[in-house]
Amino acid sequence: MTRTLGVCYYPEHWPEDRWADDAARMARLGLTHVRIGEFAWSRLEPKRGAYDFDWLRRAIDTLHAAGLKVVLGTPTATPPKWLVDEMPDMLPVGADGMVRKFGSRRHYDFSHDGYLEECKRITLALAKAFGAHPGVSAWQTDNEYDCHNTTLSYSAAAQSGFRAWLQRKYQSPDALNRAWGNVFWSMEVAEFDEIELPNLTVTEANPAHAMDFRRFASEMVVRFNRAQADIIRTHSPGRDVIHNFMGRTLAFDHFDVGADLDISSWDSYPLGFLEDRSDQNDDWKRQFARAGDPDFQAFHHDLYRATSRGRWWVMEQQPGPVNWAPHNPAPRDGMVRLWSWEAFAHGAETVSYFRWRQAPFAQEQMHAGLLRPDSAEAEGFAEVARVAREMHDLEGKLDDKTGRAEVAIVFDYASSWAWEIQPQGREFDYFRLVFEFYRTMRRLGLSVDIVPASAPDLEGYRIIAIPGLFTWTPALIAAIRAHQGFTLIGPRSGSKTADFAIPAALAPALPKDIVDVEVSRVESLRQDSPVHLAEGGSFQYWREFLEAGSGTETILTAEDGVPGMVAQDKHRYLGGWPDQSLLYDIILRLADHAGLAIKELPDGVRLRRHGDHVFAFNYGATAFDLSVLGWTGTPLLGDLILQPSGVAVMPVSRAGCQTHDPREHS
Ligand code: GAL
Numbered sequence: 001m002t003r004t005l006g007v008c009y010y011p012e013h014w015p016e017d018r019w020a021d022d023a024a025r026m027a028r029l030g031l032t033h034v035r036i037g038e039f040a041w042s043r044l045e046p047k048r049g050a051y052d053f054d055w056l057r058r059a060i061d062t063l064h065a066a067g068l069k070v071v072l073g074t075p076t077a078t079p080p081k082w083l084v085d086e087m088p089d090m091l092p093v094g095a096d097g098m099v100r101k102f103g104s105r106r107h108y109d110f111s112h113d114g115y116l117e118e119c120k121r122i123t124l125a126l127a128k129a130f131g132a133h134p135g136v137s138a139w140q141t142d143n144e145y146d147c148h149n150t151t152l153s154y155s156a157a158a159q160s161g162f163r164a165w166l167q168r169k170y171q172s173p174d175a176l177n178r179a180w181g182n183v184f185w186s187m188e189v190a191e192f193d194e195i196e197l198p199n200l201t202v203t204e205a206n207p208a209h210a211m212d213f214r215r216f217a218s219e220m221v222v223r224f225n226r227a228q229a230d231i232i233r234t235h236s237p238g239r240d241v242i243h244n245f246m247g248r249t250l251a252f253d254h255f256d257v258g259a260d261l262d263i264s265s266w267d268s269y270p271l272g273f274l275e276d277r278s279d280q281n282d283d284w285k286r287q288f289a290r291a292g293d294p295d296f297q298a299f300h301h302d303l304y305r306a307t308s309r310g311r312w313w314v315m316e317q318q319p320g321p322v323n324w325a326p327h328n329p330a331p332r333d334g335m336v337r338l339w340s341w342e343a344f345a346h347g348a349e350t351v352s353y354f355r356w357r358q359a360p361f362a363q364e365q366m367h368a369g370l371l372r373p374d375s376a377e378a379e380g381f382a383e384v385a386r387v388a389r390e391m392h393d394l395e396g397k398l399d400d401k402t403g404r405a406e407v408a409i410v411f412d413y414a415s416s417w418a419w420e421i422q423p424q425g426r427e428f429d430y431f432r433l434v435f436e437f438y439r440t441m442r443r444l445g446l447s448v449d450i451v452p453a454s455a456p457d458l459e460g461y462r463i464i465a466i467p468g469l470f471t472w473t474p475a476l477i478a479a480i481r482a483h484q485g486f487t488l489i490g491p492r493s494g495s496k497t498a499d500f501a502i503p504a505a506l507a508p509a510l511p512k513d514i515v516d517v518e519v520s521r522v523e524s525l526r527q528d529s530p531v532h533l534a535e536g537g538s539f540q541y542w543r544e545f546l547e548a549g550s551g552t553e554t555i556l557t558a559e560d561g562v563p564g565m566v567a568q569d570k571h572r573y574l575g576g577w578p579d580q581s582l583l584y585d586i587i588l589r590l591a592d593h594a595g596l597a598i599k600e601l602p603d604g605v606r607l608r609r610h611g612d613h614v615f616a617f618n619y620g621a622t623a624f625d626l627s628v629l630g631w632t633g634t635p636l637l638g639d640l641i642l643q644p645s646g647v648a649v650m651p652v653s654r655a656g657c658q659t660h661d662p663r664e665h666s
Contacts, residue, residue, distance in 0.1 A: 001349060001400040001401075002349075002395075003344050003348070003349065003350070003351075003391055003398075004032045004033055004349065004350045004351075005029075005030055005031045005032065005033070005340075005350065005351055005352065005353075005384065005387065005388055005391070006031055006032065006033030006034055006035065006071070006350050006351070006352030006353070007026060007031050007033075007034055007035070007352055007353045007354075007355065007356045007370060008034075008035045008036075008315070008316060008352060008353070008354045008355045008356065009022070009026075009034045009035065009036050009063075009355065009356045010036065010039070010040075010355070010356075010359070011036060011055070011056075011059035011062075012040050012043045012055070013357075013359055014357070016055070016058065019058075019059060019062045019063075020062050020065075020066070022356060022357070023062050023063050023065070023066035023068060024066050026063075026066065026068060026356065027066045027067050027068060029370075029381070029384060029385055029388060030384070030385065030387075030388025030389070030391075030392070031068065031384075031388075032067070032068060032069055033068065033069050033070075033071060033137070033138075033350055033352055034063050034068045034069070034070055034071070034356075035070075035071040035072075035073060035140060035315065035352060036056075036059060036060075036063070036070060036071070036072060036073065037056060037072050037073040037074075037075060037126075038073025038074070038075060038077060038078075038140055038142070038143045039073075039075060039077065039078045039105065039143065040056070040075050040078075041075035041076070041078050041079060041080050041083075041122065042078070042080040042081070043055065044056065044075060044122070044126070045080065045122065045125075046080075047082060048082060048083070048086070051125055051129075053125075053126075053129050053130075056130070057129070057130070057133075060072070060130065060133055060135045060136065061135065063135060064133070064134065064135025068135070069135065069136075069137035069138070070133075070135045070136050070137065070138075071136075071137065071138045071139065071140055071242065071315075071352075072126065072130055072136050072138075072139050072140070073139070073140040073141075073142075073143060074119070074122065074123045074126060074139065074140070074141055074142055074228055074232075075122065076108075076119040076122065076123070076141075076142045076228070077105050077106050077142050077143040077144070077147075078105045078106075079107065079108055079115070079118070081102055083118060084102045084107065087112075087114050087115065087118075089112065089114075089155065089156060089157060090108050090109055090112040090114060090115040090157070091107055091108070091109065091155070092106075092107065092108060092109045092150055092153035092155060093109070093153050093154045093155040093158070094153075094154065095152065095154055095199040095200070096199075096200075097154065097199065097200055099155075104148075104363065105143075105147075105148070106144075106147055106148050106150045108150075109153040109155045109157050109158060110150075110151065110153065110217070110220035110221050110223075110224050111153065111155070111157045111158045111161040111162075111216075111217075111220045112155070112157040113157070113161075116223070116224060116227060119142075119224070119227065119228060120227050120228070120231060123227075123228045123231045123232065124231050124235070127139075127231050127232050127234070127235035127236050128235050130236070131232070131235040131236030131237075131239070132236065136236065136239060137239060137240070138239050138240040138241070138242055138262075138263070139232045139236065139239055139240070139241050139242065140242050140243060140244060140265075140315065141225050141228040141229060141232075141241065141242070141243045141261075142224070142225070142228065142243065143244060144244055144245070144246050144267060145221050145224075145225070145243065145245070145252060145257065146221070146246065146249050146251045146252060147246060147249075149251070151217050151218070151220075151221055151251035151252050152213075152214075152217050152251060153217075154197045154199045154200075158197060158217075158220075159196070159197050161216070161220065162195070162197060162212075162213060162216050163192045163193060163195055164192075165212075165216045165219070166192055166195060166212065166216075167192045169212070173188075173189050173190055173191060173192060173194075176189070176192075176195075177189065179208065179499045180206055180208035180209055180212075180499070180500075181206070181208060181499075181501065182206065184206070187206060187209075195209075197213065198210045198213050207418075207421045207422045207500045208499055208500040208501070210421045211414075211417060211418060211421060211500045214251075214414075214417040214421070215414070215417075217251070217252065218251070218252040218253045218256065218413070219256075221252040221257060222252070222253070222256045222257055222260070225243060225257050225260055225261075226260045228241075229241045229260045229261065240262040240263050240311075241260070241261050241262050241263075242261060242262065242263045242264070242265050242313065242315070243257060243261055243264065243265065244265045244266060244267050244315035244316060245257075245264060245265065245266040245267070245300075245304055245307075246266065246267055247266065247267070247268065247269065247273045247277060247296065247300055248273070248277045248296075248431055250413055250416040250417070250420075250430070250431060251417075252413070253413040253414070254303070254304070254307045254413065255306070255307050255413070255452045255454060255455075257307070258304075258307030258308040258309075261307075261308045262308065262311060263308055263311045263312060263313055263349070264304040264305070264307045264308035264311070264312045264313075265304070265312060265313035265314060265315035265350075265352075266300055266301075266304045266312075266314060266315065267314070267315055267316035267354065268297055268300065268314050268316065268317050268318065268339065268343070269316070269318040269322055270291070270292025270293070270296065270297055270318060270331075270335070270339055271289070271290065271291075271292055271318060271321070271322065271325070271328070271329060271331060272318065272322040272324060272325040272328070273292065273293065273296055273325075274288055274289065274292050274293050274296070275289075275325035275326050275327055275328075276324070276325045276326065277296075278293055278296065279429070279432050279435075280293065287603070287604075287620075287621070288604070288619060289327075289329050290329050290330065290331055290332035290335065291331070291332055291335055291338075291604070291619040291620075291621075291644075291645070292331075292335070292339070292619065293619075294442075294603065294604055294605075294606050294617070294619035294620075295435070295438060295439045295442050295606070296435075297339060297342060297343070298342065298346060298442065298606065298608065299435060299438050299450075301314075301342070301343055301346035301347070301348065302346060302405075302438075302448055302449060302450045303411060303450045305346060305347050305402070305449075305450075306411075306449065306450045306451065306452065307452075310347070310401075310402070311349060312347065312348055312349070313348055313349055313350040313351070313352065314340075314343045314348055314350070314351045314352060315352050315354075316352065316353070316354035316355075317336070317339060317340065317343070317351050317352065317353045317354065318331070318336070318339070318354070319336055319353045319354065319355075319368055319369060319370050319378065319379075319380030319381075319384075320336075320368025320369070320378055320379050320380050321366070321367070321368050322367050322368070323363075323364055323365075323366035323367040324367075328366070330368075330379060331379070331380075332644065332645055333383075333645060334383065334643075334644070334645025334646070335645050336353075336379075336380045336383040336384065337383040337384075337386055337387050337645070337647065338617055338618075338619075338645050338646070338647050339351075340383075340384070340387045341387065341390075341615065341617070341637075341647045342608070342615070342617055342647075344391075344398075344610075345608040345610045345615035345617075345649075346402065346608060346610070347401070347402035347610065351387075353369075353370055353380065353384060354369075355367070355369045355370075356369055356370055356371060357369045357370070357371040357372075357373065357375060358371065358372055358373045358378065359373070360373040368380065370384060390637060394636065394637060394649075397636060398610065398611070398613060398636075398649070399610060399611020399612055399613060400611070401611055402610050402611065403609065403610070403611050404449065404459075404460050404461070405446070405447035405448050405449040405461070405609065406446055406447060406461065406462050406463070406594075406596050406609075407441055407446050407447075407448055407449075407461055407462055407463040407464070407465070407591075407594075407596070408448065408449040408450065408451045408458065408461045408463075408464050408465070409434060409437055409438055409441075409448060409449075409450055409451070409464075409465045409466075409467070410450075410451050410452070410453050410456060410464065410465070410466045410469060410476070411434060411450045411451070411452065411453070412452065412453035412454075412469055412470065414453075414470050414471075415430050415453075415468055415469050415470040416430040416431060417470075418430075418470040418471075418496060418500065419468065419470070419492075421500075422500075423524075424522070424524050424542075425524020425525065425541055425542055426524075427524075427527060427540075427541040427542075427577075428492075428524065428541060428542055428577075430468050433467050433468045433491075433577065434467055434468065436580070436583060437465045437467050437488075437583065437587075440580070440583045440584050440587050441465075441587055441591075442601075442606055442607075443584065443600070443601055443603075444584075444587060444588060444591055444596075444598050444599065444600060444601070445597070445598060445599025445600070445601055445607050445629070446591065446596065446598075447607070447608055447609040449461070451464070453466075453469060453473055453476050454473060454475065455475060456475060456476050456479040457479070458479045458480070458482070458483045458485075460485075461483070461485050462485040462486065462591075462594035462595065462596055463485055463486045463487070463488065463587075463590055463591065463594050463596075464480070464483060464485065464486070464487045464488070465487075465488045465489075465587075466480075466487065466488070466489045466490075466493050467488075467489075467490065467491065467492075467493065467574075468490075468491065468492050468493060469489075469492075469493040469494060470495075470496050471494065471496050471497060471498050472494050472509065472510070477510070477511065477514070480514055480571070481511075481513075481514065483570075485570065485594060486570045486571070486572070486590050486593065486594050487570065487571045487572065488572045488574060488586070488587070488590060489508060489510070489515065489571065489572065489573050489574065490508060490544075490573050490574040490575060491542055491543075491544060491574055491575060491576050491577055492507070492522075492542065492544075493507070493508050494507055494508035494509040494510060495507035495508065495509075495519065495522075505518070506518050506519055506520065507519040507522075507544075508573060510573075512549060512551075514568070514571055515552065515566065515568045515571045515572075515573045516548070516549025516550070516551050516552055516568060517546055517547065517548050517549060517552060517566050517568075517573045517575075518546070518547045518549075519544045519545065519546060519547075519575065520545045520546075520547050521544075521545045522542070522543070522544045522545070523542075523543055523545075524541060524542050525539070525540060525541055525542065525543065527540070527541070530579065531543045531558050531559070531560075531576065532558070532559045533556050533557065533558055533559065533564050533582065534556075534557045534558070534559060535556055535557070536581075536582070536585075537578060537579055537581055537582025537585065538578075538579050538582065539558070539564065539575075539576030539577055539578060539579070539582075540577055540578075540579050541577045542576055542577040543558065543564070543575065543576035543577070544575035544576060545562050545575070546562065546563040546564070546566060546573070546575040547563075548563050548566045549568075551568055552566040552567060552568045553566065553567045553568070554566050555567050555572070556574075556586075558576075562575075563575065564576055565586070572586075572590070574586065597656070597657050599629045599630075599656075602620060602624060603619075603620060604618055604619040604620020604621070604622075604624075604644075605617070605618055605619070605620060605624045605642065606619065607629075609652065609657070612651060612652050612653075613636065613649050613650065613651055613652060613655075614649070614650050614651075614652055614655040614657060615647065615648070615649050616631075616638070616642055616646075616647070616648045616649075616650070617642075617646070617647055618642045618643065618644055618645060618646040618647075619645075620644060621644050622644065623641050623642060623643050623644065623646075624641075624642045625640065625641055625642075626640045626641070626642055626648060626650075627640050629655070629656055630655065630656020630657075631648075631650050631654060631655050631656060632654050632656075633650075633654045635648040635649055635650045636649040636650065636651070637649040
């Protein structure tokens with residue numbers, strides 16, 4: 001595998017006589033890929049059927065002539081005004097029943113059949129025109145599905161699509177009434193056409209109803225993407241089909257969309273995300289304001305690598321301040337370089353920066369590019385040049401494959417929908433729960449893989465964590481049974497049936513030979529009222545009352561004597577949301593039993609194993625001596641003293657990573 005760099009470029013934003021210069025400069029910088037076209041519909045088809053592809057052909061020719069490989073975007077995230085005026089019911093409708101208007105982007109409803117046909121038409125026209133162009137090496141479908149909360153739409157199109165979907169799923173209204181429990185509050189329906197969308201109800205809608213709507217909406221995204229992917233594959237053979245996902249975006253199942261992609265990519269804006277999407281407190285945000293959260297990027301790298309069977313990119317990498325977070329600081333010197341190397345450490349093939357030149361006009365005029373609006377180099381430029389040089393120097397010295405991590409976490413989009421629909425306690429957020437497990441594993445120096453609940457391959461992992469899983473799949477149960485390593489299950493895992501009801505056997509509804517435990521009741525807790533455990537630490541937000549079977553051993557006990565965690569052979573069931581230090585202790589002990597080499601790391605320092613090498617990254621503001629972790633000799637890249645924003649790479653044999661024999665079960 002060769003690692004490559006790229007950039008996002010908008011030829012339609014600049015006079016044509018600049019294109020060749022821009023292209024030559026990109027190539028000189030060491031970039032090899034350039035993504036274009038994803039918002040250009042109004043220029044590609046100014047009026048229905050009046051295609052104007054000549055300028056795009058000239059742009060692709062120019063980039064190609066400079067040796068660049070083009071990733072061509074389909075422009076379907078920005079339907080032009082004439083199209084919206086022809087078909088106003090394609091506009092998305094918010095949960096408040098208000099139509100979202102033309103004038104920005106993503107103004108369409110995934111379930112609108114007419115808009116889907118229009119997208120197929122423009123995709124087909126582009127694929128026929130450019131599919132065989134030697135300069136086009138890949139395609140990007142649309143842009144950032146769900147950006148600006150656009151998966152869920154409560155339009156007439158959604159309503160009729162949802163009814164048809166329910167009819168296919170349940171066959172009869174009676175079956176639906178039974179599955180949803182519609183006898184409750186007289187919600188029974190006699191016809192599928194009586195079913196409304198689950199918004200604007202007087203109080204909450206039936207969770208089973210809301211859950212099916214989430215499933216339907218997710219399938220609409222999959223359908224939309226697949227329609228484009230199929231056309232591109234037919235007319236542009238040999239080119240990769242890519243989509244660019246976002247950070248902490250859970251509204252559709254990315255594993256399902258990823259199944260239709262050759263490469264998953266995502267758009268990584270570490271500083272924007274820290275301000276905008278982090279659950280951490282202000283101290284943490286202040287500490288990492290110019291570096292980003294030390295685990296957030298890594299989590300998404302690992303997640304999206306799993307969605308497309310290993311091949312993945314960063315399609316948009318933050319190069320300087322963005323424009324869309326509450327505050328938009330500049331990255332600390334060296335961070336653009338660090339983020340780039342971190343992506344490669346997690347197996348990225350390509351890191352592509354957003355964007356080439358800052359646009360002086362319109363919504364994103366305050367968003368940095370690699371160039372300033374006056375075409376002078378902006379802050380990120382020199383860092384990209386350095387990454388390109390370092391990549392050149394390390395050519396052939398790093399492994400091609402990321403390899404399997406030591407531990408894994410099961411991640412499941414449906415679980416995030418379920419707990420959003422029914423949090424039961426304000427703080428119960430699925431992403432947050434999973435992310436806390438992920439962060440804790442990384443604080444112990446572990447590399448982590450993410451595994452989907454739908455198709456879990458647990459082979460070889462020493463520990464599998466399954467927090468907050470909505471419902472079991474037979475595949476996951478079978479995989480747990482066959483798993484040789486440890487499992488850490490709960491809280492709240494297996495607490496519902498697929499129909500969003502409480503299982504007859506009560507949670508966690510696991511076969512007794514896996515863990516013989518029953519959750520007899522649960523409570524959610526005020527933030528200021530944790531439940532303390534006899535062994536130290538506490539459960540916050542959520543705790544369960546466990547009734548443990550005779551084959552289990554109680555490992556943690558709440559102050560009131562209720563078991564908090566039980567063990568059966570290599571399986572653990574955790575009956576609460578552990579505070580940070582408790583979770584740390586739980587995973588530390590498990591890692592020790594599993595024979596893993598543990599490295600207790602400060603907040604800002606993180607490690608990632610990549611094949612036979614280990615990468616170290618310093619998000620923190622103070623230097624860190626890697627020799628305290630057992631690193632010896634000269635790193636392949638960087639120094640043993642890891643400066644703030646520093647990156648170092650060491651062969652595993654000299655990074656003190658030997659695992660030891662698993663200890664006997666305690
Ligand atoms: C992304 C999007 C880009 C641009 C960028 C700004 O979410 O895909 O088009 O808007 O954010 O940071």
